[in-house]
Amino acid sequence: MYMEISQMTQALKERGYRITPQRLEVINIVMEKLAKKEHPTFNDILNEVKQKMPSISASTVYSVLKLLEDGGYIVSFEHNGRTYYDSTTPHINVVCTNVNKVIDLDNREIIEMLKKQGIFPTSIVVKAICAEK
Numbered sequence: 001m002y003m004e005i006s007q008m009t010q011a012l013k014e015r016g017y018r019i020t021p022q023r024l025e026v027i028n029i030v031m032e033k034l035a036k037k038e039h040p041t042f043n044d045i046l047n048e049v050k051q052k053m054p055s056i057s058a059s060t061v062y063s064v065l066k067l068l069e070d071g072g073y074i075v076s077f078e079h080n081g082r083t084y085y086d087s088t089t090p091h092i093n094v095v096c097t098n099v100n101k102v103i104d105l106d107n108r109e110i111i112e113m114l115k116k117q118g119i120f121p122t123s124i125v126v127k128a129i130c131a132e133k
Helices: 005-014 021-035 042-052 058-070 108-116
Strands: 075-079 082-086 092-096 101-105 124-128
Touching (some): 021 042, 021 058, 021 082, 042 058, 042 082
Parallel strands (some): 092 124
Antiparallel strands (some): 075 082, 092 101
C-alpha cells in the first residue's frame, strides 16, 4: 500500500524537514509514477520535474530521492548503470535484460517463503531473458 503524500510530508516535517515546493513536486512525481507501477530512473524524474520547475537542480532532485529512500518511502535498484526507483510494497521486479524493461510480479508464495525464514523483502530483483511483450 502506498503512503498518502500528506502522511509522507507530515512524517518528513516531524523529522525536521521543510516541505519546499521543489521537494513536494519531486514527491508528487515519484509517487504518481509508482502508483502507475512504473520504475522511473533519476533522469525520468529530473526531466519531468524540470518541465514544471526549469530552475531545479539535479542535486536537489537527487537529495529528495535520497531522503525518500533513507526514510523508507521508496527503494532503488540498479541495472546497466541506471538507478530505478520503486515502491516498498513487497513484490518481485523482473529486469528483462534483452528488452531493457522492468516487469512487476506479485508472487505471494515467494514473499511468504522468505518471511518464514525471517527475511522481510522490500525489493527483490531478478534478471531474466523475457519473451517480447
